[in-house]
Amino acid sequence: MKLTGAEIFVESLKKEGVDTVFGFPGGAVIHIYDKLLNDNEITHYLTRHEQAAVHAADGYARSTGKVGVCLVTSGPGATNTVTGIATAYMDSIPIVVFTGQVPTALIGNDAFQEADIVGITRPCTKHNYLVKDVKELPRIIKEAFHLASTGRPGPILIDMPKDVIMAAAKFEYPEKYQMRSYNPTMEGHPGQIQKAIKAIHKAKKPVIYAGGGVILSNAAKELTKLAKDLNIPVTTTLMGLGGFPGTDPLFMGMLGMHGTYAANMAVSHSDLLIAIGARFDDRVTGRIDDFAPDAKMIHIDIDPTSISKNIPVDIPIVGDVKRVLKKMFKMMKDEKPAKKDPYKAWRKEVENWETDHALGYKHTKVKIKPQYVVERLCELTKGDAIISTEVGQNQMWAAQFYKFNHPRNFLTSGGLGTMGYGFPAAIGAQIAYPKKHVIDIAGDGSIQMNIQELATVKQYRLPVKIAILNNGFLGMVRQWQELFFDKRYSSTCLEVAPDFVKLAEAYGLVGLRAETVADVDPVIKEALKTKCAVVMDFVVDREENIYPMVPSGASLREMLLV
Amino acid sequence: MRHVISVLVENEFGVLSRISGLFSGRGFNIESLCVAETIDPNVSQMTIVTRGSDEIVEQITKQLRKLVTVIKVTDFTGTDFINREMVLIKVKATEGTRAEILSIADIFRAKIVDVSPKTYTVELTGDENKISAIIELFRPIGIIDLVRTGEIAIARSDKSVKTRK
Numbered sequence: 001m002k003l004t005g006a007e008i009f010v011e012s013l014k015k016e017g018v019d020t021v022f023g024f025p026g027g028a029v030i031h032i033y034d035k036l037l038n039d040n041e042i043t044h045y046l047t048r049h050e051q052a053a054v055h056a057a058d059g060y061a062r063s064t065g066k067v068g069v070c071l072v073t074s075g076p077g078a079t080n081t082v083t084g085i086a087t088a089y090m091d092s093i094p095i096v097v098f099t100g101q102v103p104t105a106l107i108g109n110d111a112f113q114e115a116d117i118v119g120i121t122r123p124c125t126k127h128n129y130l131v132k133d134v135k136e137l138p139r140i141i142k143e144a145f146h147l148a149s150t151g152r153p154g155p156i157l158i159d160m161p162k163d164v165i166m167a168a169a170k171f172e173y174p175e176k177y178q179m180r181s182y183n184p185t186m187e188g189h190p191g192q193i194q195k196a197i198k199a200i201h202k203a204k205k206p207v208i209y210a211g212g213g214v215i216l217s218n219a220a221k222e223l224t225k226l227a228k229d230l231n232i233p234v235t236t237t238l239m240g241l242g243g244f245p246g247t248d249p250l251f252m253g254m255l256g257m258h259g260t261y262a263a264n265m266a267v268s269h270s271d272l273l274i275a276i277g278a279r280f281d282d283r284v285t286g287r288i289d290d291f292a293p294d295a296k297m298i299h300i301d302i303d304p305t306s307i308s309k310n311i312p313v314d315i316p317i318v319g320d321v322k323r324v325l326k327k328m329f330k331m332m333k334d335e336k337p338a339k340k341d342p343y344k345a346w347r348k349e350v351e352n353w354e355t356d357h358a359l360g361y362k363h364t365k366v367k368i369k370p371q372y373v374v375e376r377l378c379e380l381t382k383g384d385a386i387i388s389t390e391v392g393q394n395q396m397w398a399a400q401f402y403k404f405n406h407p408r409n410f411l412t413s414g415g416l417g418t419m420g421y422g423f424p425a426a427i428g429a430q431i432a433y434p435k436k437h438v439i440d441i442a443g444d445g446s447i448q449m450n451i452q453e454l455a456t457v458k459q460y461r462l463p464v465k466i467a468i469l470n471n472g473f474l475g476m477v478r479q480w481q482e483l484f485f486d487k488r489y490s491s492t493c494l495e496v497a498p499d500f501v502k503l504a505e506a507y508g509l510v511g512l513r514a515e516t517v518a519d520v521d522p523v524i525k526e527a528l529k530t531k532c533a534v535v536m537d538f539v540v541d542r543e544e545n546i547y548p549m550v551p552s553g554a555s556l557r558e559m560l561l562v
Numbered sequence: 563m564r565h566v567i568s569v570l571v572e573n574e575f576g577v578l579s580r581i582s583g584l585f586s587g588r589g590f591n592i593e594s595l596c597v598a599e600t601i602d603p604n605v606s607q608m609t610i611v612t613r614g615s616d617e618i619v620e621q622i623t624k625q626l627r628k629l630v631t632v633i634k635v636t637d638f639t640g641t642d643f644i645n646r647e648m649v650l651i652k653v654k655a656t657e658g659t660r661a662e663i664l665s666i667a668d669i670f671r672a673k674i675v676d677v678s679p680k681t682y683t684v685e686l687t688g689d690e691n692k693i694s695a696i697i698e699l700f701r702p703i704g705i706i707d708l709v710r711t712g713e714i715a716i717a718r719s720d721k722s723v724k725t726r727k
Contacts, residue, residue: 122580123587127630130575147630181572181633211711308617 005134005165005258005379006031009098012141014041018069019044020060020431022053026073027113028100028162029491045431045460048452050077052424054084055450057095059425059559061088064385064432065218067148068095068341074102075113076298078159079120083418085155086124090415091239092216094153096144098105103163104132118159126154128332134167146177151184152303153216153463183478184302188319193328195315196274196298197335203272203296205346206232207283212414213277213301218320220244220407223276226256226325227300229332231341233350235263237278238399239351239414247383253359256284258396264548264556267292275299277321280310290555300324357561359400366516370394370469370540374401375522377439377467380524385437386429387431388412388422390446392476394469396425397548398441420449427453430462437528444470444497454507457533465527466535468500471542479545483560504535513537564593565612565619566645566715569626570634573599573606577631581608583628590622591615594647594712605633609714638715645715649693650675651684654704663703670696681706689713 002496003011004509009032013021021044025033036044049054050072057068068088072081078099087097118130127147129140137160146155200206214223214236220243227234227250234244235255255267264286267273275297278284285291288310299306299313300321307316317324361371374397377385382401388411389395395412404410411429413421422440430438440447447468457464468478469475478492501511510530514523522536527534548559571577578597585592593611600607612622619637626635638645653663655677663682667674670692676683686696690713709720 117578119579122576122583132575179630182630303628305621305628309621312617 001170002168002251003171004031004138004168005160006035008134008137008169008171008314009141009160009165010035010042011171012138012173013069016067016141016145018067019043021069021071022047022428023071024050024053024062024073026075026077026100027336028074028077029071029098029160029165030103031162031165032071038188044071045427045456047424047456049450050080051084051420052200052427052453052456054081054095054419055087055099055418055421055424056428056431057097058088058093059388059428061093061095061428062425062430063408063429065408066278067145068093068428070095070097072097072099074117075115077113077269077417078117079115082120082124085121085157087416087418087421088155089124089126091212092153094148095155096148096158097155098109098164099157099159101130101159101161104161105163107161117157121157123393124155125157126152128157130159131161131164134164134169137164137169138172142174143177143179147182151182151212163225176290185318186302186316186323188300188321188324188327189229190327190331192315192317192514193324193331196317197314197328197332199231199272199296199298200274201335205270205349206272206274206343207266207270208232208234208274208296209237209267209278210234210240210243210276211237211278212242213321214243215407216304216319217277218407219325220327221279222329223324225329231343231347232274233266233347235259235267237281237284237414238412238488240278241399241410242404242407245473246403247405252354254373254399255556256281257286258400258546258548259550259556260354260359260400261548261559261561262350262353264550264559265353267295268555268557269349270295272296272298275301276325277301279306281330282310284557285310286550286554286556290557295473328381333445342370346445360545360562362562364517364541368517368520368538368540370471370538370544371401371466373469373538373540374441375397376439376524378402380528381437381439381472384440385409386411386426386433388426388429388438388440390440390449391417391419391421391478392443392446392474393546394441394443394446394475397469398475402441419446423447423450423464426466427456427462430464430496431460438463439465439467440465442468444468444472444500445474445494448497454504454509454533454535458507458509461502462533463531464533466533468535468537469501469540470537470541471544473542476546478543482543483549484551500535500537502557510534511537513539515539563613563615563619563639565614565639566643566713567610567612567623568636568638568715569608569632570600571603571606572631572633573607574631577606580629580631581610581626584625585612588625590618594710596712596714601673602663604614609712611713623719628682632688636717638717642718643715644718645689645713646687647693647713648685648687648711649697650709651697651700651701651705653682653687654706655682659703663700666696666699672696685717
């Protein structure tokens with residue numbers, strides 16, 4: 001029996017175990033939407049903007065580890081996904097985005113709602129496809145899910161012309177993919193691992209620097225074991241938060257531009273940096289020639305292009321973080337360190353840095369400090385909520401003051417830095433985990449970039465909580481202007497803003513406002529109790545800054561402190 | 563340093579723009595790029611000539627390998643290989659220069675492929691040095707037009723660009 005392209009699409013998704021699709025309909029994909037209407041196995045969630053559909057698929061993917069799926073129409077539907085795709089690409093998130101396309105015969109004719117989305121997204125997808133024949137559709141979908149989720153994960157886009165969607169073909173879903181040109185290296189080279197073990201045993205001041213690769217590879221357990229067995233202090237990148245317990249004494253906090261004093265000092269003084277699933281981003285390294293200047297470098301990463309890209313590495317190990325660490329444990333059994341707990345003195349040094357300049361802020365009695373809000377959110381959710389963030393100060397405060405003990409509980413746009421990411425990502429996570437607290441820590445600037453999604457949470461009765469740290473500014477840029485541009489606040493003051501409480505109410509949701517410190521706990525408690533989505537508007541100290549801060553272009557040890 | 567890199571790719575739509583997009587997007591330089599089908603019609607071969615420090619060329623080859631449609635990347639630099647380029651040069655011919663043009667062409671074993679009352683068109687195959695040399699000799703005589711193919715390369719002896727990354 002023959003199926004149409006639309007039917008093949010639906011059946012192929014089922015073969016991949018997909019039960020959740022985020023999207024927005026249009027002319028080019030109308031036949032697919034018709035098939036989705038009464039389908040029992042796949043639930044489609046209608047966002048109010050295609051960008052939000054991609055972020056929601058991304059949040060779903062980050063929180064579950066599954067591939068997120070998104071479906072949009074051609075032209076503007078497709079171009080609206082670009083920011084979402086680029087966001088997923090920079091953070092290596094497995095999603096598959098399906099776009100409609102004008103009929104094959106019209107491609108290249110500047111047809112209505114035509115855009116060369118394969119051309120546009122070529123540099124921000126891991127791979128993309130234009131389906132030219134309906135017979136190819138099952139194979140392409142099979143390949144796309146495989147590519148998205150293996151190796152260094154990433155977004156895949158499949159562009160489907162309308163005539164392909166309408167054409168019929170015999171449906172046979174391939175059991176296996178065949179791609180001679182795609183073979184990611186999974187197993188680390190034993191010789192390299194051996195060298196790494198030797199270097200670890202020889203080191204006096206080792207530091208583990210773990211990134212998002214630990215989360216993506218589901219290697220939080222292995223990372224924790226490595227650090228605890230050897231008693232090595234750990235710092236993570238923004239993307240690595242939750243990969244190691246945030247409350248563990250070995251954890252120094254995040255490193256980099258807004259990293260902790262201890263983490264940045266430890267890296268700067270270390271003699272062995274063990275980079276695991278991290279990519280030496282400029283926000284992490286600061287001035288590159290003074291990054292861990294005395295350290296030998298071990299770098300475990302699945303992507304060879306990440307190795308020695310920014311910083312030359314002494315012992316590269318290409319492979320999947322989880323598999324490499326497991327192999328390392330096995331090989332370590334045969335090789336014991338010279339003495340028991342050889343890094344004790346080093347840890348004492350780290351502890352001193354921790355006590356010298358712990359993360360902190362000047363608490364006030366009335367005015368709400370944004371850090372205090374994040375601390376209270378952490379406390380009142382027992383550190384167990386899924387937190388998404390927007391981008392800017394809200395993101396950094398969330399990263400510093402919410403203590404993540406589990407992986408996949410922190411959803412943030414690290415690489416691209418996409419304002420407007422947090423709320424739709426929270427929607428994706430809430431759909432995956434209906435019973436969990438999912439909170440978007442937002443700024444009053446960022447939240448307005450996808451605020452239309454209040455309608456989505458209302459429609460699907462999603463109890464997402466939004467905590468707006470409302471300072472009336474685009475706070476991070478304002479902070480830079482304060483510090484480096486003589487307080488010339490060019491276009492960073494949000495002179496006009498909606499009343500967020502009334503706005504929530506306009507969507508049929510609950511809005512709560514906290515204006516003083518005394519309001520904070522009651523507002524959070526009330527929100528957590530509420531069954532529907534809640535917008536919490538925290539009126540915070542307007543010109544609070546995020547510290548420590550390594551100014552752009554400075555070395556990690558040149559931190560501005562509170 | 564100058565590197566000659568051979569890239570085997572799946573012969574499919576859009577693959578050239580994936581490669582050229584990678585170079586422009588990451589600020590790598592392309593001196594020349596040649597592409598054509600191989601003996602296997604499903605596979606195309608590109609020969610890319612680029613310049614950069616060792617670190618940059620390492621990134622280039624790694625980034626090329628990372629592309630899903632790339633089957634194999636070989637950097638010929640430092641290996642034993644043959645590289646060739648073809649050039650067509652239209653030279654201004656006058657009473658006084660005809661003989662000189664012909665003798666230069668002869669020395670280089672170039673072919674005269676077109677003659678008109680005022681021009682000779684010369685075809686030459688060779689490596690970069692040979693091509694540059696003939697251009698320099700024709701320049702004072704007067705080059706009206708010049709088209710180069712860009713370089714292609716192949717390993718010497720029994721070595722082959724196998725279909726493995």
